[in-house]
Amino acid sequence: MPTPAPTIRQLEYFIALAEAKTFRGAASALSISQPTLSAQIYSLEQLLKLPLFERSRSGAMLTPAGRDLLDTARQTLEQMRAFTDRASLLSGGVGGLLRLGVSPTLGPYLLPHILSDLHRQYGELKLYVREKKPKTLELDLVEGRLDLVLIPLPFQHPQITTEVLFDEPLKLVCSRDHSFADQGRLQASDLHGQNVLTLEAGYSHYQQVRQCYEALGANILRDYEGTSLDALRQMVVMGMGMAFLPSLYIYSEIHRPESIAVLDIDGVSLSRSHVLAWRKNSPNRGFYLRVAKLIRQLVRHNLTEAGLAFPGHGS
Structure with missing residues (x-):
């Protein structure tokens, strides 16, 4: 009889607690109660027959086993999200949720000029937007907490692909x-x-x-x-x-x-040059490239008076 596998929700809870380092912080981020989170983490540890966290009054710290499993949990969750996103693409439309990270020196001054047109082009697509400083955005993208990042250069990482926008x-x-x-x-x-x-x-x-x-x-x-x-x-x-x-x-x-x-x-x-960035191994990289090209077109059309320049073109 095959060993039962952890649920996607349990993996989400495991990752959230590892990042928040407290049950209160993780429960708040997940919009669930602390008892629910505690019960799910306990069930996951029982299922794996491994302690994942060292619990104390000050919080919850990963055990060596928990640290070893964290990256695999992130990769598994990323693959499941990619699976559902890919299924949506194959079904004839773009749906689901994309997690977009933006620099605070760019997002508020660019997104209002392009989001409504992006929504018009991809009506079923939902964007969850997070503003953070560039180094945090890079880490969140590499570790799978974000799907796309809209950010100024320099931005280089061996696991990341970038497409210059303007x-x-x-x-x-x-x-x-x-x-x-x-x-x-x-x-x-x-x-x-x-x-x-x-x-x-x-x-x-x-x-x-x-x-x-x-x-x-x-x-x-x-x-x-x-x-x-x-x-x-x-x-x-x-x-x-x-x-x-x-x-x-x-x-x-x-x-x-x-x-x-x-x-x-x-x-x-x-x-400064702005790029759209995503992980090189993302199953949706073809779609992300189309999104980058659409953003470039929208910026050129909607922000003609902002003095921007585009790759291979004058201002």
């Missing part, structure tokens, strides 16, 4: 009462000694912008790094310094030009 300029901005506000165009030497601001380390273009500032001799205010584009913008408005902001953010969010001035710098051009 290039986005980074524009220098200053407050309206800054001495540069009415000039429109600066020389690179104009930034020498100027106070400038950046996002905090961990965002994709942090190093790129910081290196540019250093090359121009600007004074980087490291004690005032922005935790978000909105925070960075507000510090600029308050006259704390100048900053580079992505053009999609400027296009989507800055509706009061009197509060901020957008400048060009002769001889200085910064941009």
Whole structure:
């Protein structure tokens, strides 16, 4: 008689507890009660004849056996999701749920311009969107917690495929009462000694912008790094310094030009490339490539005034 196999739900509970490290946190993430979670984990351990967690008042820590089985559980769950997604594709339409990760410096300023058209094209497709910093998105994609990631480069991993969508300029901005506000165009030497601001380390273009500032001799205010584009913008408005902001953010969010001035710098051009990324071995990789091409078309059509450029084309 074959040994009973764990259920998909038990594997989901096992992974959730391993990630949350507490029964309360995992139960909350799963929207179930703690007794239900405890009972399912206990049943799984009895079925496998293995203790998966060391329980204590402070939480639940994986045993060596639990650590050894965690990756296999993630792969199994990923294959089951891929199975149902593939079945939906073969049945004549795209259905089910795709888990999409986006960078917080991109998602809010891009997704509103493309999601309704994506839904119109693939009416049965549901997108579960999560915003996280790039390094977390990469880990979540590799470990199967996300299906797709929409993210700025650099983004490289041997298990990941990327499709370039578009290039986005980074524009220098200053407050309206800054001495540069009415000039429109600066020389690179104009930034020498100027106070400038950046996002905090961990965002994709942090190093790129910081290196540019250093090359121009600007004074980087490291004690005032922005935790978000909105925070960075507000510090600029308050006259704390100048900053580079992505053009999609400027296009989507800055509706009061009197509060901020957008400048060009002769001889200085910064941009970031955005990609759609997925695991190389995903059974749905052909569909993901079609989604990437559709996103590129939608961006080109819906954001013509945002100053974007596309692979193999001019701006």
